[in-house]
Each structure stands twice: as structure tokens, then as C-alpha cells.
Amino acid sequence: MARKLQSGGRLRPIDLARGYGLSTQAVRNYEEAGILPDAGRTAHGYRTYTPLHARALGAFLALVSGHGHRAAASIMRAVNRGAVDEAYRLIDESHAQLLDDRRTLRAVEGALRDLAPTAVPAGAVASGSGRTFVGPLAAELGIRPATLRKWERAGLVRPRRDPLTGYRVYDEADVRDARLARQLRRGGYLLEQIAPVIAQVRSAGGLEPLEATLRDWRDRVSARGRAMLTGAAELEAYLRERG
Template sequence: MRTTDVARESGYSAQQVRDLERLGVIPPAVRSDNGYRSYTPLHVSALRAYRGLAAAAEPVEARRLLAELRTATVTEAASAVDEVHARLARERAEVLRAQRALEGIQAEGAGWDDDFMTITQLAQALGVRSSTLRFWEEEGLVLPERVTTLRARRYGPAAIRAARVVVALRAGGYGIPAVREVMACLDGADGLADARRILRERLDRIAARSVALLRAGADLAAVVCAADGTDGTDAADATRGTPDPPA
């Protein structure tokens, strides 16, 4: 197969095919006497597999994984791909846990918001360290009041509610910058509704990544079988004619 043939079959441009070969996503092409590249259907399978892996696990991870699959046993390769599925499942579980926590905040808020709490009391109630609450204060996520001449922290209803939301979002896999964005939404009228919307959007993105990995399944099998010395082209044929997702 010529470079243009592989590009047409894989959905990449000819330049992208050459670039991905250089990056090690696909094995080096055989060079003819006149210097032209000669590819096989396995190169197409590797490129199509990379598309799904890159969507599911990020391009750098996809390149690393494909390089491993080309020299792994079937058992090793299956374990590596299963781990990508498991990682997506863990991310989904974290977001669902955060959703349930937000629902609990809304349903039980009155019980929490009646009183003020010290930093020690709030840390114990949330199951975090006092140093964590101080860090969140430094990041502008949870702002307590200062009382007494010792400037001791006191958390009122708004700060307690904010702390509970931060705990939920952190449990959902959100980094501090993303949490800060959500917390800004809480100042508006729709507060918790906006936070739940952001979590739903994260679930949608995880679902899209899962589907991309499923689409790559037969082509991954072809790469793995070729590495193991068996013929995996039949598995890859199962996806032929299926429109590729955007690069």
C-alpha cells in the first residue's frame, strides 16, 4: 500500500501518516529501491487503533501503549487495554459519586447550615485535614470568617456549603482550577444546578472516550494478533466501512 492508500483507509492525511510513523505509532514502512514507502493493512489497523486510543487516553499515552502492544504477548496486551477501560470506569464512578454528593448537599443543606463551625469541626465533618481547608482558603475556594483577637477561623453556612461542594468536585476528579470555575457558578442563582451541569458534561466526555475505545477494538486486536504471530486482519475487517470519528 502507498502512503496515499493508507491515508485514505485510515482517515488521516498523507503527512499525518508520515508523522505518526516517525513518532512510532506505526511500524516503519518498507522502503523500495527508489525510496518510496510500502505499507500493509496492519499499518492501517495501527492508525485506526491510535485514533480511538488517543481519544480515550490522550495521544502521548496512546503512542506509548501502541508501541508496547507491538511487542507484547496477547495476555500482556489484553491487560494493558483492559486497564484503559478500567481507568474510564473509575473516572465515571468518581463523577457519579460527586453527583450524589451534590444531591445530598441540596437535600440535607438545612441540617448543615444551621450553625457555625470551627476549622477542626468542619474538617472532621468533611473527612479532610484542617490543612486542606487552609489550602482551599488560600486558593479562594472556601472563605471562613475571622473572629476573636486570635483571628481564629469560623465557617458560616455559606462557607460550609462551599466546602461540601469542593469535596464533591475533588472526589469527581476535578483539579483546583476546574473547581474554582465551578465555585464561581455557585455565586449565581442556579448555583448547584450549574455544578451538576458541569458534572453531566464530564460524564458525556467520558462516554465519548469509551465509545472511541470500543470503535478501536477490532483494530487493536489486529495489532495484538500480529505481534503474537497470528493473523488479526479478520478482526480489523469488522470495522471496515464504519465512518471514522474526527481526528
């Protein structure tokens, strides 16, 4: 249906809406937001669209899958106002973010390979003590002590309190959990998404439960990359038709 719209004649809002599984209000909203070119008007003031509008809508929806709604809208607005180089820059930024996501995924996978249930990063735990405190651990992870305390409130780490000083004390399992939390946060996971993973690691006594999380992450990164290719093809077709 969508392909037929891109090669037909004059189109009504309902034609675009049905062709792409949208409401007519959504089509009007996209036009008003600059995602679609301005519509023509009949003598009675009704909107009329063309195959170019259908091509623009198809490009936008394809871009959303790979770049997200906000970036896709910005790309289409740039194209429609003639700022094609700005659109290319926005696309480049999305590709750079995807590359960063891939690098972070590899970093997490590498970190997990290096982690054993009793592994402790060098320098984070005082020699022979089997424990560390908030300041040294935060420095080891490259985060602020306040971040560790926030993670504690979210259940990501569970330090005990020294009975004499009241200071937080992180044992080897806490250090492991903090390292995992740091890596997953870098991968874009929210605290509420990380907490169940770390809880699974604790209950299982190891890192195996993370394998499913990493597979899901890898699948999402790959799907986004493929969606970007589809979006690029649709946008190129729109650019050619715009001339």
C-alpha cells in the first residue's frame, strides 16, 4: 500500500494515514512539525498530498527505527528546509553513538570475562584485607562517591557498616557488583534494569545470568544497525525525488 502511494497521484490525509497505519491526526502533526513538506490546499482549504509526501513519511518512519523519534524528526526537518548537510551531521552522530554502544558492549563482555566471583580490581582493596571503602572504590571505578551511595539506595551494591567507625565497607562481592553496575550503566542500562541482573548474579553465585542480558543487548545493537541501513535507503530515495 505504501509503495503504491509513492507512485500515485494526489493523495488525501486519509490515504497517507491508511498506507502507513497511522491516524490522519498523526499525518497532520508530522506536517506541522516539519517532518513532511507543506501540503497543498484545495479551493475549499482541504489538505492534499503527493507521492513526495508519501516518500517523506516512509523515510521518516524508517529513520525512527534506527535513530529514534527525536533524531529522525530533526533529520527530516533539516532535509525539508534544505539543510541537507545538517541532516548528514545528525545521521553521523547517530552512527557514532551506535559505534560507541558496540565498543561499550565489547568492553562489558571483556570485563565479564575477566571477572570471577572473587576477583577484585587491583588497588581497590587494601592488600590482604579483603575489603575497601567508598573513596578508594569510587576512584577505582572513575565515579563519584555519591554515585556509589546512589547505587546502594538502588540495591546495586550492599556494603556493610564498620561497627566502630560507621564507614561503608565493600567486600569482594560488592566490588564485583559495583564493577558490573559501572559497565552496564555505560551500556545505557537504567538502574532499575541493572538491579535484577545483579540480584540474579548474587543468587546464582556467579556471572552466568548476565549472558542472556548481553545476548539481548547484542541483538538490539545489531537490529539498530540494520534499521539504520533501511532508513538510509529510504532517505536517499526521498532526496532523489526532491531533486
